Amino acid sequence: MQTPPPEAPVPFLEAARRALEGDPVMVREVLGAVGAFSVRLLVAALILALTLWAAKRLSNFARRALGRLPHRNHPGDTTLSDFLSGLVKWLVIAVGLVAVLQQVGVQTASVLAILGAASLAVGLALQGTLSNVAAGVMILLLRPYRIGDRVEIHGRSGKISDLDLFHTTVVDYDGLTLVYPNGKVFGELIVNVDGSGRRRIDLAFGVDYEDDLDLALRLLLECAAADPRVLKDPEPWSRVTSLDDSAVSVTLRCWTTPADWQNAKCDLIKTVKERFEAEGLSFPFPQRVMMMREVSSTDDAKGSLVLSPTSS
Incomplete structure (x- = not known):
C-alpha cells in the first residue's frame, strides 16, 4: 500500500x-x-x-x-x-x-x-582616501605631532593648525596654509621642533689669533648665563672649534625652549658682539694682500713689476 x-x-x-x-x-x-x-x-x-x-x-x-x-x-x-x-x-x-x-x-x-x-x-x-584614513588613525595613535606643534614636513616648516583623519594642516612662517594628505605625511620624515621641549643654539664667532682665547670662552658663558631664556640644564658649553684662515673660531652651545629659540639666538649674537668689543676682542675679516715681484725679460733690458694677489 x-x-x-x-x-x-x-x-x-x-x-x-x-x-x-x-x-x-x-x-x-x-x-x-x-x-x-x-x-x-x-x-x-x-x-x-x-x-x-x-x-x-x-x-x-x-x-x-x-x-x-x-x-x-x-x-x-x-x-x-x-x-x-x-x-x-x-x-x-x-x-x-x-x-x-x-x-x-x-x-x-x-x-x-x-x-x-x-x-x-x-x-x-577610494583606496587613496582609505589610505589617508589609515594613516590618520596611526598619526592619532602614535602622536608624532599635536595641534600647535612646530614641525618640518616635506622641507616646509610651520605650525600644526588642524589634524583630522584625512589631512594635516600646517600654517608656515610666511602665513601660507599647507594641507597635507595624511598618507603623504606618515610615510615621510617628520621633524617635530616642540617634541622634546627644548632646542639647542649653536653660535660660532671668529676672534683674532692674537686675542685671549680663555677670555673669549669665559665671555661666551657669561653671556649665556645672563640670559634668563637659556636653560641651566644642560649647561652652556663653549670651546675652540677650528683654526680658520684669518680667525680662531670659538663656539657657544646652549639650550632654550622652542618658543624662545629664535629671539634668544638673535639676542645672544648681539650681546656677544658687544661684550667682545667692550673687552678688546676683535672680529677679523678676510684680507687680500698684494705681493709685488720683479720679473726679468730677455727682450727688454728693464724688468717689470707684476702684482700677485693672495688672500689671508
Missing part, C-alpha cells in the same frame, strides 16, 4: 482567501502563522533594542578606554576617540541588524554578498 504524497503547502495569499471564506483549517493555519510571525517580530524588536543599547554602552566604553591610555590622547583633542567610538557603535549596529533580518525570515547570505561586493568596489575606488 503506497503512502499518499504530502500535500503541497498552500500559498499564504490563497490560505488567507480561504480563511476569509470560512475554511476552519485555513483559519487555524493563518492564525498560527500570524502568531509565529508576531513572536518572531517581537524577538526581532527585542534584539534591535538590545543592539542599540549595547552599541551605546560599548562606544562609550571605547571612548573612556582610549582616554585612559597614557601619552595617546591630548586633552581636548577628541578626534581619535570620536572616530573609534563611532566605529564600534556602527559595527555593533550592523551585527544586530543582520540578526534582526534573520529573525524575521530574510535570507541575509545574499544581502551580505551584495554588500561585500559593493564594499570591495567602493574600497578600490
